[in-house]
Amino acid sequence: MSDERPLVIRGGRVVDPSQDLDANVDLLLEDGVVARLGEKGESIDAPDGAEEVDASGLVVCPGLIDIHVHLREPGQEHKETIRTGTMGAAAGGFTAVVCMANTDPVNDDAAVTELILSQARRAGFARVYPLGTVSKGMKGEAMAEMGEMVASGAVGFTDDGVVVAHPELMRRALLYTQHYGVPVAQHAEDLRLTGDGVMHEGEWSTKLGLKGIPRSAEDVIIARDLILLAETGGRYHVQHLSTVGGVELVRAAKERGLPVTCEVTPHHLFLTDKAIADSDFSTDCKMKPPLRAESDRQALLAGLVDGTIDCIASDHAPHHPDEKDVEFSVAPYGILGLETTVPLCLDRLVHGGVLPLSRVIALLSTEPARVMGLPGGSLAEGSPADVTLLDLDAEVTVDRAKMRSKSRNTPFHGWQLKGRAAGTIVGGRRITLP
Amino acid sequence: MAEAPESRSTARSTVPWTRKDLLGIEELSADEIRLILDTAESFREVAERPIKKVPTLRGKTVVNLFFESSTRTRSSFEIAEKRLSADGLNFSASTSSLSKGESLVDTALNLQAMAPDLIVIRHAYPGAPHLLARRLKAGVINAGDGAHEHPTQALLDAFTIRQHKQQIQGLKVSIVGDIEHSRVVRSNIHLLGKLGAEVTVAAPRTLMPVEMESMGVKVVHSLDEAIEGADVIMMLRIQLERQGKMRFPSTREYFNLFGLTTERMARAKDDAIVMHPGPMNRGVEIASEVADGPTSVILEQVANGVAVRMAVLYLLSGVRSEDGRDA
Numbered sequence: 192m193s194d195e196r197p198l199v200i201r202g203g204r205v206v207d208p209s210q211d212l213d214a215n216v217d218l219l220l221e222d223g224v225v226a227r228l229g230e231k232g233e234s235i236d237a238p239d240g241a242e243e244v245d246a247s248g249l250v251v252c253p254g255l256i257d258i259h260v261h262l263r264e265p266g267q268e269h270k271e272t273i274r275t276g277t278m279g280a281a282a283g284g285f286t287a288v289v290c291m292a293n294t295d296p297v298n299d300d301a302a303v304t305e306l307i308l309s310q311a312r313r314a315g316f317a318r319v320y321p322l323g324t325v326s327k328g329m330k331g332e333a334m335a336e337m338g339e340m341v342a343s344g345a346v347g348f349t350d351d352g353v354v355v356a357h358p359e360l361m362r363r364a365l366l367y368t369q370h371y372g373v374p375v376a377q378h379a380e381d382l383r384l385t386g387d388g389v390m391h392e393g394e395w396s397t398k399l400g401l402k403g404i405p406r407s408a409e410d411v412i413i414a415r416d417l418i419l420l421a422e423t424g425g426r427y428h429v430q431h432l433s434t435v436g437g438v439e440l441v442r443a444a445k446e447r448g449l450p451v452t453c454e455v456t457p458h459h460l461f462l463t464d465k466a467i468a469d470s471d472f473s474t475d476c477k478m479k480p481p482l483r484a485e486s487d488r489q490a491l492l493a494g495l496v497d498g499t500i501d502c503i504a505s506d507h508a509p510h511h512p513d514e515k516d517v518e519f520s521v522a523p524y525g526i527l528g529l530e531t532t533v534p535l536c537l538d539r540l541v542h543g544g545v546l547p548l549s550r551v552i553a554l555l556s557t558e559p560a561r562v563m564g565l566p567g568g569s570l571a572e573g574s575p576a577d578v579t580l581l582d583l584d585a586e587v588t589v590d591r592a593k594m595r596s597k598s599r600n601t602p603f604h605g606w607q608l609k610g611r612a613a614g615t616i617v618g619g620r621r622i623t624l625p
Numbered sequence: 626m627a628e629a630p631e632s633r634s635t636a637r638s639t640v641p642w643t644r645k646d647l648l649g650i651e652e653l654s655a656d657e658i659r660l661i662l663d664t665a666e667s668f669r670e671v672a673e674r675p676i677k678k679v680p681t682l683r684g685k686t687v688v689n690l691f692f693e694s695s696t697r698t699r700s701s702f703e704i705a706e707k708r709l710s711a712d713g714l715n716f717s718a719s720t721s722s723l724s725k726g727e728s729l730v731d732t733a734l735n736l737q738a739m740a741p742d743l744i745v746i747r748h749a750y751p752g753a754p755h756l757l758a759r760r761l762k763a764g765v766i767n768a769g770d771g772a773h774e775h776p777t778q779a780l781l782d783a784f785t786i787r788q789h790k791q792q793i794q795g796l797k798v799s800i801v802g803d804i805e806h807s808r809v810v811r812s813n814i815h816l817l818g819k820l821g822a823e824v825t826v827a828a829p830r831t832l833m834p835v836e837m838e839s840m841g842v843k844v845v846h847s848l849d850e851a852i853e854g855a856d857v858i859m860m861l862r863i864q865l866e867r868q869g870k871m872r873f874p875s876t877r878e879y880f881n882l883f884g885l886t887t888e889r890m891a892r893a894k895d896d897a898i899v900m901h902p903g904p905m906n907r908g909v910e911i912a913s914e915v916a917d918g919p920t921s922v923i924l925e926q927v928a929n930g931v932a933v934r935m936a937v938l939y940l941l942s943g944v945r946s947e948d949g950r951d952a
Contacts, residue, residue, distance in 0.1 A: 397834040400751040400772030400811060471759070472752030517728055518750040520771070 195620045197221040197238045200578065203246025207253055208553035209569035218251060220576035220619040228572060244621070246580055249613050250548070253556040253568050254286025254577030257529060259351075259430060259454060259504035262288070262319070265306060266295025271509040271597050273307065276529070277316035278595040279507070281622045283530040284612025286577040287318035288507075289563055292329065293352035299324040299335040301343040308344050316622055317615070318577070320346045320565060325355050325364045325375060334363060341371045346563050349376035351430055354412055356382065361416055365425035373564065374426035374452070377416055379437070380479065384408035389520050391464040391481040399468055401519065404481050410436035417444045420451060428562060429453035431506050433480035435487050438494040445499065452562045454504040455491050457535045458526060458602065463488055466602060467519070474515045474522035475602040478508065495554070496546060502558040505532045509598035527601045530594050534587045535603065537610025541583070548583070576619035585611045595624065642940040646758040646765040649774035650815040658816060662784050664936035665929070671708055672931060682711035685942050686741040690716045690733075691768070692748040697903055697927065698768050698778070702745050705934035711942075714741070733757045742942050746770075764941040772806050778902055779812035781933040783820065785926050786857055789898050794821035797894075799851040801883060802861030802910050804828040804837065809902045810861060814840050827851035829882060831872045848883050852892040859900040860885050860911045876909045886912045890920065898922045 200218040205228070207213075217229035221238065229235045237243060257280065263271040271279075273290075280288050290307065292298035298307065304321050311319035323340035325348045327333045337348055348368060355361045355377060364375050385408045390396050392403025413429055417440060420427045429441060432453045444451045458478065463485050467476045476482060494500040508525025515522050536555065540546045546554075556579070560568025567577045589606045591599040615622045640656040650658070671677055687706050691699055699715070706713035718732065729748075736744065737760075745766045746754045751773035758765040769775040783793060790796055798817050800810050804826050817824050818841050825843040826833070827850065837844045845851050852858060863879060873879050885899065899911075899920045907913050916923060 392835055394836040394839040397836055398811070398840060400770070400774070400808060403835065471755045513728070516730055518748070518756060519752045520750040 195223070195618070197226070197241040198244060198576070198616065198619055198621070199235055199237045199241050200244045200246050200251055201234070203249045203251035203580065205251045205570065206549050206552050207570040208549045209253065209557045210571050212570070213549055218570065218578070220578070220616065223618045224576050225570050225572050225574045228570060242621070248582070250581040250583060252552045252579050252581060253570050253574070254615060254617065255284050255533065255555045255579045255612075256287045256289070256559040256565060256567060257285045257505050257507065257532065258289040258502065258559045258563050259456070260288040260290050260507040260529065261293070261509065261525070262290040262307070263509060264294065264310060265303065269511050269597070273310040273319065274314040274316070275595060275597045276507070276509070277311060277314050277319065278624055279527075279529040280317040281615050281624060282595045282612070284533040284579045284581065284615060285317055285529060286579060286615050286617045287320060287565065287567060288529070289320045289322060289346065291351045292322050292324040292349060297324050297329040298322070298340070298345070299327055299329060301336070301339040304340050304343040304345050316624070317617060320344070320563065322347050322349045322351070322376060324348065325350045326360060329353065331356050331360060334360065334367060337367060338371060341373060345373070346565060347374040347376055347428070349378065349430065351376065351378040354378050354380045354382065358415060358419065362419045362423055365420060365423040365427060369425050374428045374562070376428040376430050377412065378430050379409045379412035379416070381408045381411050384411065389477065389481075390467055391483045393464055393484045395464040395468050399472070401467070406434040406436055406483070406487070409434050409480055410440065413437050413440045417449060417451065420444070420449050421447075424450065427451045431456050431459065431480055431504070432491065432494070432500060433459045433483050433487060435490040438490045438499055442494065442497075442499040452501040453499070454502050454559075454562070455495060455500045456504060456506045457528065457532050458482065460488065460491055460495070461535055461539055462602060470602070472519040473602065474517065474519055475526055475600050477519060477522050477524055478506070478526050479524040492545060501562050503532065503536060503554045504559065505529055509596050510600050511597075512599050515600050525600070527594065527596050527598060530596065531589055531601060531603045533581070533612045534589065534608040534610055537581065537583060538608035542609050576616060578616040580613040580615070581610065582613040583610050585609070585613070587611045642943060644941070646754070647776055647937055647941060648754050648758055648765065648767045650776045650779050650812045650819070651774065653819070655819045658780070658783070658819060661780055661933065661936050661940065662787060664940060665780070665784055665932040668935040668939070669929070669932040671935070672928065677708050678710060679708065680710045681939055682706070682709035682942055685711045685743070686714065686739075687711045687743045687745060687938065688714045688716055688736050688741045690718070690736070690744055690746045692718050692746070692753070693769070695747050695769070698747060701927070701930040702768065702934050705931050705938055708931070709935055709938055711938065729753060729756060730760055733761055737761050737763060743938060766937060766941065769808050772808050772811070774812045775808040776812050777930070777934055777937055778809050779816040780937070781926055781930040782813055782859065782900060782902070783816050784929045784933050785900065785922055786898070788925070788929070789922060790856060793817060796822045796856040797825070797854055798822045798857040798859065799825045799827060799855040800859045800861065801827045801848060801851050801885070803832045803863050804861070805832050805834045806864050807861050811840070813859065814842055825851050825855070827883070829873055829879070848885070848889060849892055852889055855893045855897055857898055857900060858885065858893060862902065862904060863906055863910050865906065865909075876906070880909055884908070884910060884912060885915050887914050887918065890915060900926060903927070
């Protein structure tokens, strides 16, 4: 991606949380990196042959990174492919995604990791960083060949989709990954407490007669893992935090100095379990962890504001319309996220006055880069030339029919939101979608 | 059996029926509930005729789509359909439509192609009738969706209570047993609440769903407390087939804690009635001496079920034929 023409971005409001910058300055991208950040009032001289981007009226920020995405390839290409998924990422303002390993076959060895990366390069719409599985075959028993996968480009490990249930496996994974300096990401769910639950256990599961998933299913695994982490060290990341108790556990662990990070999804921030009743059992409201109660939602927002929660990630989980067009109890878990995250966060968090713009950008770029140890998340000179342009004032109506994803499973269809991504630049190259 | 037509007629509903489907009690108004009950009143005497048949739904087709085994409810709907001269078709399917490779929506669309007027559906999963109702032109009657709703059961229960107590307003109704897995309790809570009864639910803590109070009922964990001063005691079936091993240790222990006996009935009002949606587990949730005793109205419930279902079929089919001749 480095033999591109130089690119000058002019007239935009550059917001880069990594260097506390919020100013109208020009930006020069060259040889795949940020070559120069102009001074205030300075017009950068464009090198010969440079492409110019007029960003007036737009925010220019470090390329956004979604660290929780299911691209479904290999094996489930009827739901999504690396090509359609990364097109969705680009359309949604993301220059990089971290993809989960529960493909078919699962990403538990270097060959699958390399296949994913080669498909991503071919598509060329966004950077893709794979997570490998913690366990061979994602069976929760023996450790997968983590070193081989890291050598091939895996940036961490997870059995996401299911929990690493066995305490000894989690303990050894936390120890072993320290050789490579990569995180272990946990889908925290004790399946014995989930039982045959399909939604949050609370007022609405009681009213709807749907089987409930108690908060404790999530909390006991986080608590256990934090106890293990205190013994082992390493880097532990809690995926899609959803409960009051989870926020409290992570907050307390951080106060003790444990190396823990966590993410939250937009749907857990902006929806509750009541959505299932309001939508008459819509399977687009079914995901894991389930939409929780208002008290959980408030705790997640508080955790986001006080810094307990490190970043926002979408848990983009495409499912084919036929798979979702069934009874709620048997529908697969998961919803789309790549193309709704930015409008939701700009509308609800920035315009809603929950957090300043620079912090929201940090939660979507600088922080996820730090959590997963990725390049990017900064526009400092020498950083990768990954840039997202945001239009804060654009009025957006979410339309599932217009999404780039192969799937249509979003509960946000028809929502009117203010703010969207206006373009992405990856490695100094403007991304244009076919 | 007291008849009090004057109290019913004062409450007689005058609203028209406008719904395509009967999916639950929750969305009905008190007036709509009264309309169904009043309509059922006029169908009740059909069962007492030598020729138990009226031509009301001649030429209408009703499909009974049962994805879950049911003897009582299906027979009741079938008899109601026959007495109304409707053409009924029984369609049984395994619990999971997916196991046969055809989705519920496809199954329903195939039936739809045969142009039925009404589809009666029983399904193990909450919301399955709602999924159908969104897709089908035919009216959909929920005959039980998982632990969510069972509207015709609540209607026949209310019909039976009204027969004995004249009105539902102000009654103290206690519902006891496996609250968590019961669709009957949820529909009854909605209905009794809309008609002004005071509802108490009682169960062991392991069979009581969380935040039950949010449904507007009093929650207790003792049978005696539930019975105290009750006008109506509704016992629920312990769904032995749905219990994991961790709900209660044995049916013997359950009976000791929550089984209804003549002795325990002493705490209820003198004229209290005992109800059960069936099928009963004698000696588990209810002693035979109570089930067969003078306070029991359990078999009346079954009889009334036919009249109530006739009323529902009649009202819903009327909506279907609005553009044609009179129903």
